[in-house]
Amino acid sequence: MLKPNTNYNNLKDSYLFYRISQKVAKYLxxxxxxxxxxxxxxxxSLPLCKTVIDALHKAVDDQANKSTFHxxxxxxxxDFFKKAVAGYYEKRGVKLLExxxxxxxxxxxxxxxxxxxxxxxxxxxxxEPAYPAYVDAxxxxxxxxxxxxxxxxxxxxxxxDESVKADLVYICxxxxxxxxxxxxxxxxxxxxxxxxxxxxxxFDAAYEAFIEDDTLPHSIFxxxxxxxxxxxxxxxxxxxxFTGTRCGYTVIPKxxxxxxxxxxxMWVRNRTxxxxxxxYILQRGAAAVFTDExxxxxxENIAIYKQNAKCIMAALDKLGIWYCGGKNAPYIWLKCxxxxxxxxxxxxxxxKAQIVGTPGEGFGSxxxxxxxxxxxxSVEDTKEAARRLVELLQxx
Numbered sequence: 001m002l003k004p005n006t007n008y009n010n011l012k013d014s015y016l017f018y019r020i021s022q023k024v025a026k027y028l029x030x031x032x033x034x035x036x037x038x039x040x041x042x043x044x045s046l047p048l049c050k051t052v053i054d055a056l057h058k059a060v061d062d063q064a065n066k067s068t069f070h071x072x073x074x075x076x077x078x079d080f081f082k083k084a085v086a087g088y089y090e091k092r093g094v095k096l097l098e099x100x101x102x103x104x105x106x107x108x109x110x111x112x113x114x115x116x117x118x119x120x121x122x123x124x125x126x127x128e129p130a131y132p133a134y135v136d137a138x139x140x141x142x143x144x145x146x147x148x149x150x151x152x153x154x155x156x157x158x159x160x161d162e163s164v165k166a167d168l169v170y171i172c173x174x175x176x177x178x179x180x181x182x183x184x185x186x187x188x189x190x191x192x193x194x195x196x197x198x199x200x201x202x203f204d205a206a207y208e209a210f211i212e213d214d215t216l217p218h219s220i221f222x223x224x225x226x227x228x229x230x231x232x233x234x235x236x237x238x239x240x241x242f243t244g245t246r247c248g249y250t251v252i253p254k255x256x257x258x259x260x261x262x263x264x265x266m267w268v269r270n271r272t273x274x275x276x277x278x279x280y281i282l283q284r285g286a287a288a289v290f291t292d293e294x295x296x297x298x299x300e301n302i303a304i305y306k307q308n309a310k311c312i313m314a315a316l317d318k319l320g321i322w323y324c325g326g327k328n329a330p331y332i333w334l335k336c337x338x339x340x341x342x343x344x345x346x347x348x349x350x351x352k353a354q355i356v357g358t359p360g361e362g363f364g365s366x367x368x369x370x371x372x373x374x375x376x377x378s379v380e381d382t383k384e385a386a387r388r389l390v391e392l393l394q395x396x
Contacts, residue, residue, distance in 0.1 A: 005140065007139055007140050007141065007142040008140065011136055011139055011140070012136075015132065015136070016132050016358070016359075016362035016363075017040075017041050019362075020040055020041070020346075020356065020358065020359075023346070023347075023350070024036060024038075024350070024356055027350055034354050036350070036354045036356055037354060037355050037356065037377070037381045037382075037384060037385040037388070038377060038381070039312075039356060039357050039373045039374050039375075039381075039382070039385055040356040040357050040358045040372075040374060042176070042238065042330065042331070042374045042376055043243050043374075043376060044237070044238065044241045044243050044305075044376045045376055045377055045378045046241055046301045046304060046305075047241065048240070048241050048242075048245065048285070049240065049241070049294060049297035049298055049300075049301065050297060051288050051289075051291060051293045051294040051297055052240060052286075052289060052294060053285075054288070055284045055285045055288035056281060056282075056284065056285040056288075058284065059280060059281040059284035059285065060281055063280070063281065070280035072276060072277070073276075073277040073278065073279065073280050073283065074277060075271045075272045075275050075276060075277040076099075076102050076103065076267075076268055076271050076272070076277070077101060077102055077103030077249070077277065077283070078103070078280070078283045078287075079098065080283070080284075080287050081101075081103055081249075081283040081286060081287045082098040082099075082101040083098055084286075084289075084290040084291075085101045085249050085251075085290065086098050086100075086101055087290060088290045089219065089221070089251075092218050092219060092222060093222065094219055094221045094222055096221070096251060096253075097254060099254070099264070100251055100252060100253055100254060100264060101249055101250075101251055102249060102250045102252065102267060102271060103247070103248075103249055103277060103278045103283060103286075104233075104235075104248045104249055104250055104278070105246045105247065105248070105278055106235050106237055106242070106246045106247065106248045107204060107206045107233050107234060107235035107237070107248050108133060108235075110233045110248060110250050111131075111133060111134065111137065111170075111202065111204065111233055112137035112140075113270075113274075114202060114231060114233065114250070114267075115137060115138065115141060115143075116270050116274075117263055117266050117267060117270070118168060118200070120141055120142055120143055121144075122143065122167035122168055123143065123144040123145070123146055123165075123166045123167050123168070124138050124143055124144070124145055124146065124166060124167070124168040124169070124170070125146045125147075125148055125166035125168065125169040125170070126138075126145060126146070126147055126148070126169075126170055126364075127148045127150060127158060127169070127170065127171060127172075128148065128149055128150065128363065128364030128365070128366050128367065129150070129156070129175075129177050129178055129333075129360060129364045129366060129370070130172065130363055130364055131172060131176050131177070131204070131363070132362060132363060134170045135364075146164075146165075146166050147364065147365075148164060149364070149365070149366040150178075150366065151366055152322070152324075155180055155324065156175065156178040156180040156324065156333070157175075157180050157181075157182055157186060159186060159189050159190070160189060160190055160193035164193070165197070166199060167198075167199050167200070168199060168200050168201075168202060169190070169194065169199060169201050169202070170202050170204065171187075171190060171201055171202070171203050171204065171220070172203075172204040172206070172207075173187070173203070173204075173205070173217075174207040174208065174210055174211060174325075174328055174329035174330075175325075175329065175331075176204075176207065176331060177331055177333055177358065177360065177363045177372040178324055178325055178331070178333040178372075179324055179325015179327075179328070179329035179330075179331040179332060179333055180324055180325065180329075180333075181213075181216050181328045181329065182216075182217070183215070183216055183217070184215075184216070184217050184223060187217055187220060187223050188224070188225070191220070191223050191224070191225045191226050191229060191230065192225065194229035194230070195225050195228055195229045198258060200229060200231065200256070200258065200263075201220065201229055201230040201231070202230075202231055202233065203219075203220040203230050203232045203233065204233055205218070205219060205220070205232050205233065205234045206233075206234060206235045206237065206238055206239075206248075207238055207329050207330060207331075208234065208239075209238070209239040209298070209299075209302060210238070210302060210305075210306070210328055210329050210330050211328045211329075212306075212327065212328055213327070213328055216328060219232060219251075220232055221251065221253070226253075227253040227255045227256065228253070228255050228256060229256070230253075230256070231250065231251065231252050231256070231263070232251040233248070233250050233251075234248055234249055234250070234251075235247075235248035236248055236286055236289055238330060238376070239289065239298060239302075240286075240289045240294075240298045240301075241298075241301065242286070245282060245285065246278075246282065247278055247285070247286040250267070252264045252267050304379065305330055305375045306375070307379065308375040308376075308377065308379060308382040309325075309326040309327070309330065309332060309375040311382050311383055311386045312326070312332055312373055312375065312382065312385070312386055312389075313326045314386065315386035315387075315390050316332070316334060316389075318390055318394070319337070319389070319390060319393050319394060321334050321335060321337055321393070322334065322335040323335070326375070330374065330375045330376060331372055331373065331374060331375070332372070332373045332375065333360070333370055333371070333372055334371050334372075334373070335369065335370060335371075336360075336369050336370060337393055340369075341361070341368060341369060342359030342360045342361040342362070342367065342368055342369060342370060342371060343361060345357075345359070345371050346358075346359045346371070349392075352392055353385075353388040353389065353391075353392045354388070355385050355388060355389065357371050357372060357373050358371065358372040358373075358374070359371060359372075
């Protein structure tokens with residue numbers, strides 16, 4: 001008799017952002033015509049840049065001619081895409097072999113799929129507050145999950161110690177949801193910890209393009225020793241507006257081995273078995289991101305999101321509300337005012353100011369009492385949200 005995966009019984013009733021969407025839908029149904037300003041989910045609002053669009057159009061035209069038509073693509077990524085990513089890393093002082101770069105359909109998929117490389121008995125450490133999919137993906141396979149809480153006292157950037165014992169650890173820097181960024185010295189401590197105990201770091205670099213302080217590492221491979229203990233997963237969703245286009249990449253160094261097995265070779269075997277790769281058209285568009293003109297254009301878009309961040313931060317400064325993030329990340333993490341809980345503040349903002357954010361409790365128990373704003377909305381909506389925040393929360 002078929003037995004379903006009973007680990008699904010251990011998941012929360014609903015995914016965080018699904019619960020938010022249901023609450024907003026209910027509010028709009030009860031308040032017809034309300035203008036709700038969405039600073040919650042991290043979806044982008046600016047279109048793909050011209051260089052990417054031109055590359056996508058050309059790739060579509062290529063598919064219309066026999067001489068330039070492409071069928072199945074290499075499962076691990078086209079040579080032109082891998083070369084483009086490796087060239088981007090070289091500008092950061094990181095040398096990668098092209099065979100260490102793997103194309104993906106985005107970081108969210110890859111962060112779960114990469115778990116295929118590890119035995120179910122391996123424990124995983126989740127530094128919280130954290131992107132909820134880290135936890136859920138491991139619950140689904142029945143893996144033991146350890147939680148490392150962080151807080152205002154350590155800037156939401158905890159360091160390892162001998163009491164931290166796990167086989168895998170997720171590190172997201174710049175962090176979602178807190179916007180905090182590990183410096184090189186702190187990240188080195190995690191790398192040394194992983195190498196000392198044979199653990200593997202799953203480094204989520206989805207927001208690296210938002211780092212403006214270049215003393216901070218954009219990649220874990222800027223840290224000595226990382227090639228023997230880390231896998232880096234990145235996405236073009238926030239870097240280049242690919243949330244609806246879907247493309248990203250994963251870096252697995254050839255030196256990374258555990259239990260006599262090479263993780264790079266294992267991932268080649270996994271991808272050639274479980275995927276047919278990413279389409280020629282999307283990879284051409286993605287490769288264009290890393291051209292000089294493409295990078296210039298995406299950073300112009302990122303600058304607009306950073307202006308949104310400054311707008312929200314100015315409002316919080318005026319209100320005297322503590323926050324972190326915003327400067328080197330697209331998220332602002334704030335302490336809920338008036339002693340409210342995360343969901344109380346969510347309901348209060350939605351009801352009184354028609355602003356949607358994300359309750360910190362949804363990112364782990366240590367996120368209770370905090371709240372996340374995304375800076376990916378339109379300039380107009382962000383300015384209006386900042387105005388409403390000040391009007392609602394300032395002392396009368």
